Amino acid sequence: MTTPALSLKNLCKSFGPAKIINDVTLDVAKGERHAIIGPNGAGKSTLFNLISGLYTPTSGTVSLNGTLISGVAPYEINRMGLSRSFQVSNIFSNMTVRENVRCGVLHSLGQGYSFWKSVTSSKEVQEKTWEVLEHCSLLDKANTPAALLPYADQRALEIAITIAGGAEVILLDEPTAGMSHSETDRAVELIRKSTEGKTLLIVEHDMGVIFDLADRISVLVYGEIIASAPPSEIRGDPKVREAYLGDEALPEETA
Numbered sequence: 001m002t003t004p005a006l007s008l009k010n011l012c013k014s015f016g017p018a019k020i021i022n023d024v025t026l027d028v029a030k031g032e033r034h035a036i037i038g039p040n041g042a043g044k045s046t047l048f049n050l051i052s053g054l055y056t057p058t059s060g061t062v063s064l065n066g067t068l069i070s071g072v073a074p075y076e077i078n079r080m081g082l083s084r085s086f087q088v089s090n091i092f093s094n095m096t097v098r099e100n101v102r103c104g105v106l107h108s109l110g111q112g113y114s115f116w117k118s119v120t121s122s123k124e125v126q127e128k129t130w131e132v133l134e135h136c137s138l139l140d141k142a143n144t145p146a147a148l149l150p151y152a153d154q155r156a157l158e159i160a161i162t163i164a165g166g167a168e169v170i171l172l173d174e175p176t177a178g179m180s181h182s183e184t185d186r187a188v189e190l191i192r193k194s195t196e197g198k199t200l201l202i203v204e205h206d207m208g209v210i211f212d213l214a215d216r217i218s219v220l221v222y223g224e225i226i227a228s229a230p231p232s233e234i235r236g237d238p239k240v241r242e243a244y245l246g247d248e249a250l251p252e253e254t255a
């Protein structure tokens with residue numbers, strides 16, 4: 001059996017007496033697009049924080065490509081090939097789009113923010129930056145200050161920065177939050193294109209996006225995974241329907 005890109009084993013996280021993540025075991029295969037859904041407060045962000053190293057598990061483990069990463073610092077995990085975008089935009093608003101992406105590229109090359117020195121001339125950095133901009137359909141906005149971008153483009157830039165580092169495992173936290181229908185459609189295409197061949201773990205409230213994008217969906221309720229299956233099975237799962245009663249409806253099959 002090939003090693004999963006991400007492997008969670010009996011993962012638990014408590015804050016004081018409150019058990020927020022309760023015995024989560026999950027493998028995400030290399031190249032899989034995996035979605036985590038669940039009602040508000042189910043523990044989705046906490047799970048992301050455990051995977052990306054912001055939180056240390058109370059018990060259990062997280063492995064990235066077979067290497068144990070629980071307890072490892074977030075920047076180390078990033079270096080090991082896992083990159084995460086946040087719900088709240090993480091971009092430098094007074095820099096241009098190109099400069100923001102270049103920061104992501106430099107970060108991945110271990111050059112941090114000391115790039116003011118010589119790196120502007122680095123061919124590798126320049127080429128990679130343009131490649132990411134093209135990949136994320138941001139070429140025509142390369143010289144626009146990030147603060148002046150429309151909201152949807154800011155989120156596209158956030159994704160561009162996330163993938164700029166060349167990470168093989170990408171975590172996206174609500175990438176279409178606050179977007180209109182047409183912006184969401186564009187973002188889904190962008191995510192599909194920019195994560196091709198990579199492993200994607202996505203938390204998202206928009207069920208249309210999830211059912212469109214994911215190869216597999218895990219449903220988290222009160223910190224436990226109650227189902228983990230392809231979208232077609234999740235849609236018909238009575239446990240999942242029950243968990244979503246009174247919450248956002250699961251989309252019906254259209255085709």
Ligand SMILES: Nc1ncnc2c1ncn2[C@@H]1O[C@H](COP(=O)(O)OP(=O)(O)OP(=O)(O)O)[C@@H](O)[C@H]1O
Binds near residue numbers: 039041042043044047
């Ligand atoms: N640092 C913390 N200390 C104490 N409780 C926390 C902490 N972080 C999260 N929680 C609690 O854990 C629960 C799960 O929160 P979390 O943000 O992970 O849920 P979520 O599924 O991401 O919710 P949403 O869909 O609303 O973003 C909530 O009850 C929250 O109050």
